Amino acid sequence: MKRILRLARSFGLFRCLCLGLLVFLLAVRLGDSRVLDELRLRVFDMYQVLQPRPAGEKPVRIVDIDEKSLSELGQWPWPRTYLADLVTRLTDLGAAVVAFDVIFPEADRLSPVAALKTFRSLDEVTREKLSELPDNDRVFAEAVHKSRAVVGESALSTAVSSETSDTTIGIATFGDPKPFLLSYPGLLRNIPILEQAAAGRGVFTIQNERDGIVRRVPLVMEAQGQIRPSLAFEMLRVATGASTILIRASEAGIDSVAIPGFRIATDKNGQFWVRFGRHDPSLYISAADVLRGRVDQAALKDKLVIIGTSSVGLLDIKTTPIDAAMPGVEVHAQILESMLNGEILARPDYALALELIATAVIGILIIMLAPVLSPLVMVGLGAAVLVLLVGSSWLFYTRQGLLIDFTFPLVSSALIYMTLTFANYFKERSQRRRIRSAFGQYLAPALVEELARSPERLVLGGEQRTMTVMFSDVRDFTTIAESYKNDPQGLTRLMNRFLTPLTNTIIAHKGTIDKYMGDAIMAFWNAPLHDDAHEINACAAGLDMLACLKVVNRERKAEAAASGAPYVPIRIGIGLNTGTCVVGNIGSELRFDYSVLGDSVNLASRIEGQCKTYGLPMVIGSRTARAVEGAFAIVEIDVIAVKGKAEPETIYAVLGREKTERYDKAHDSIAAMLRCYRARDWDGALVALEAGRGADSDGVFSEFYRVYEKRILAFRDDPPPEGWNGVFVLETK
Template identity: 50%
Template sequence: MRKAVMPVLSAGRAAFGWIGRRIGPGRLLASGLLLLLLALRITDPPPVEALRVRTFDALQVLSPRVPPADRPVAIVDIDEASLREFGQWPWTRTRLAAMCRKLQEGGALIAAFDIVFSEPDRLSPPRLAETLPDLSEAARADLRAQPDSDAVFAKAIGHLPVVLGQTAASTPVAWTGREPPPQTGTAVVGTDFDPETALIGFPGLIRNLPVLERAAAGRGVFTISPERDGVVRRVPLVLRAGGTVVPTLALDILRVATGADTLLIRTDEAGVVSIRLPELTVPTDPHGQIWVRFSLHDPGLYVSARDLLNGTVPPERLRDKIVLVGTSSVGLLDNRTTPLDRSMPGVEIHAQLLENLLTGATLTVPNEATLIEVGATAAVSLAIILFAPILGALGLLLFGSLVAGQLVFVSWYRFSAHGILFDATYPLLTTFLVYLTLVFTNYFREQAGRKRIRTAFGRYLSPDLVEQLAHSPEPLRLGGEERRLTIMFSDVRGFTAIAEFYKTDPAGLTALMNRFLTPLTNAILDRQGTIDKYMGDAIMAFWNAPLPVADHEAQAAAAALDMLARMDALNAARQREAKAGGHPVLPLDVGIGINTGPCVVGNMGSDLRFDYSVLGDPVNVASRLEGQSKLYGVKIVLGAATADAIRARFPVLELDRVRVKGKSEPETVFTLVGDEDFRRSEPFRQLAARHGAMIAAYHARQWDETGAAAHACRALAEGLRIDGLYALYAERAETFRREPPPADWDGVTVATTK
């Protein structure tokens, strides 16, 4: 069996490899990503839907609905002013009956309540007769004789076409009437229709009192369910509540206005297609919902219930209008979030929905919208995958910009001109991700090539050069260029004694070398230096090549100070380890020489083997300067050119005029004694003044003054680790006092060692 399968697997791998070579790994990966994203759009999980609806929100924000000049809807608002004048809610039903009479007198076409009256009026006189304590029998009899408030309200409802509100409930609610509740008729046209699966459903329906339900011209559910993020975007026109199909408030208002007895629900295999009334067909989504095209919150829609009851409302405000009765009072908790407003009264959402339906301004998402979006996504993404290698980066950018602009234009045009919602964001996002996949695949391929170069040359070229070669391999040839460089040599003092200490532990010596060479190297690299080579315990480095460094002298000086600080930290750690282990330890001390000048830098060697290195007299001088650090008892020795470049920033002191070994011309050398902050300090100004006086006295053959200045400088330089320098000058002054130099003495010290 295994022998039979192996050829098949081999053939499969070969075929896949051939496809990968012909098409390319980038295209294969991008195609796989495209298939995944298309499947994601078809399944439409919540995050994808959230992205789409927020895009539709943005369209509404950019172009809110402009209400008609002659608005067909008005709102009687139970606002804060009304509650202050007539008391807290709920009001007695006789006051609501008075509102109905006022609406009838004002010429309202239909009144609708965004309120449910599911319980008897607690302020009805007959009810008060049974609930108020300490009433006389005469008073109680008088209250019983008064008309019931709910009956008064029902009578007022009967004189004006009124649509009462109902609300969906999360639990079943029993009907309290003796007869079955009034119900709006529905008829279904189309394929088999299952309201259990097609419509948004609730287990219960809270109705009004039976006496009110029978008196009303219509009944509609005012429940508004926001989406997952709390924003109201879609409102159902019909839903399933309490085991029956019921219209929502706005739809039943229109049914009463058109005189229809039945709602015609058209369906197909996907669910609801549309809902029809005489002279009005409203397309819906498969769940019977429509998208509301919102306008901004409009206070002009509102009439205060206080003004209505007091008779101060102008007649034209209500005449021939559909009047919704609701509340904007914050305490009654009926405010909602829309794409345009963070807090819009729920009654205004119903009012805007009515205007949408009456003016044909509703938004629609065609049933084929998903197919269109998937097709557009696939077409554009495949074009990018196919033409990316041909068009190049600039051509692909222009092509992508053109396609993105077209998608955005189509989405905006269909929304603004036809009220059709088309999501351009998912095609844009998908094509952008496909494009990024191609870009990153090419990037990783380039990185792999650069990694091969780093692996091949990283063992013997400086890190900066390796990185440069990874981006541009052309410099891999023999030759060099002249450039002004700063060169550093560093060496560990007394390394012979340290090596002898480890003569029986060569592995320990190797570990120690790695331990001190690593921080010294990092100090150089952190300051943009290039490591030329390691010579046992010594390091050669340079600045301003292969990459330019504007302030290379200062960077080298800062690196030298950092090297000393890191050596101090290493010595402290080794002392702690030695104390804990109970064994002796030899401290590490480093000397550093730095010089600046014109050099030749480039690939030096043969055709078969070469190194990126530097040649020139400044290199030799830097090496000699490092050797003089022990003689002068300082850590850092600077050449004159380096000192001149940094003396304005760093604390520099003159050491001597020296003729190093192998050189005929003397060199004035300096030392670096601290960082930039110390350069600006008063202690350094005092030290520099006394030090300058010492050097001047020395060259003037004033030996007593030289010795006195050396002792004074030694006291001022406490903690700077240059005591050996002033001990040297004190010793020289004493020696020349006993045996003065010859008359032709020029103050130059001849170095006898490297």
């Protein structure tokens, strides 16, 4: 378990979260929820709207029981003799197959024998003559028998009892299709005499999708326990003279429905994806025109003819992806045209696998690349993915008639990217909070906000930089602390009283507080944010710290005088050094601090110690001095070699921001003394030293001159060895 957690941390928590989301989305797709299905279908509808089936050969005609026919021939249903004449006329005009998109489940109530029951006051002679007339259904059946006619049947959602007839159709199966077929408990048939006379029988029931749109129609189905062909496919069978329909099925579902010369791919339920063309009025011929002989033979010769209705009053109107109101009879015509012209749509078995693979590949790429690529690059990558998915799906549709869904891979990748984006957003917010928390007490608020906005500028784990390091320490703090031995809380208040303004001054000059060591402060410049003027800012901070301390001491002196308490002034020494350091998060896995390490840091600490040696408040190293020369009044005070370091360091005192006349005198006197001192001119050094003391009216350099006087007198009595270069070697750290 620990190993898994370590791997998860190395991979990234949010990446692991998005991998889990990807697995969940793939599982949802396998379940194929209603929302996903409807989204997919809407896209397929859009394809058909953008590029419907092109107009090609027109092998199908619709003989329309339209408003014109109803007006000329009377209301529906017509006497079956009209229909017999219609079939005969169509056969004579050369129709290849005649099919009915209407059903005749009952005997014709307008037959002569049936009509006798409705008439009253007929004489016997008339009754006898009427009874001798042929039955309308028989006349109709004879016309059907003489033609290649297909009668329609209607699948019902409830079981019905109907008079059976010998209507067996040749069905061959490869595999068992029944578990996958759309199943209807009932089947509404035609009267037996018609079914026995017809060359074929097909179900014209068209099942809408959940949203009421016709997209798929079954080529075969199970109705009342029997496998039945659709009206359109049965017409195709009769037209080709095939005796058997072959249904291929596997464990995944139905693959295709075939007759010799035609193999039509279906979905797993035996449904055919209709590639619709736009509503075509030229397909329609009025039934009245056929019966009245107003139709040219060329319009119907060798055509597959469907007799149906476009009349709104007869309620056979369907909604398709292209048309909101297409007569149901035209849907059958479009099915036939699509099959005969080879304009077939299919959603192959591998479509789901292809979509899942695309989703997984794109999702993994986003999970791997999103955290490391810039937002602009990710936008470009997202646009490329969009073009690739939509373009591939569109090409599959237009070039091969395949329905491949791009919506799920696109939506999934968008969800994953959004999750990563929000995760990164919250991660950045958390990172900014951590940065504000970590640096809020060590940096100026403006710098903290700048660092929070650009956390990439903070290199964690260690970065090499040129930095200026400050050490500040209170002189004689032990003596001050002893005066508070009975009041530890008072000592704490005192420390906070002077550490607070000193800290604020450092932060105001773009410094970073490294740590507090009792009464001491360690700070640095040029990290975590770059500061091109870090040496100048550090020196300015040191001078302002000394000024702040004077204010604190004046306040304390006044308070002590008012209360009669003893007053001990607080004096600090400040050491600055510039050099190469390593800065970053330093510590252990359990606890670490943003700190700085390096030889330059150690030297800064040693330089701060020299403030006490020379009695000067602020001492800086040579590299710092070179950077600030001209910006501050600095004086060289010595060349020292700290313990453990062979290379000597020239140190300087910082006297202020401006080079005043007093500074010039001190600078010249000290420079003259150091020249004599390093030239072993001890008497000349003492003369220059006394001249400097005379010019030091404020006693700023009194301890400095005392140290050198003692050192010069010692060297005069016991000169340094040959090769001495004026470097003073420190004996302690």
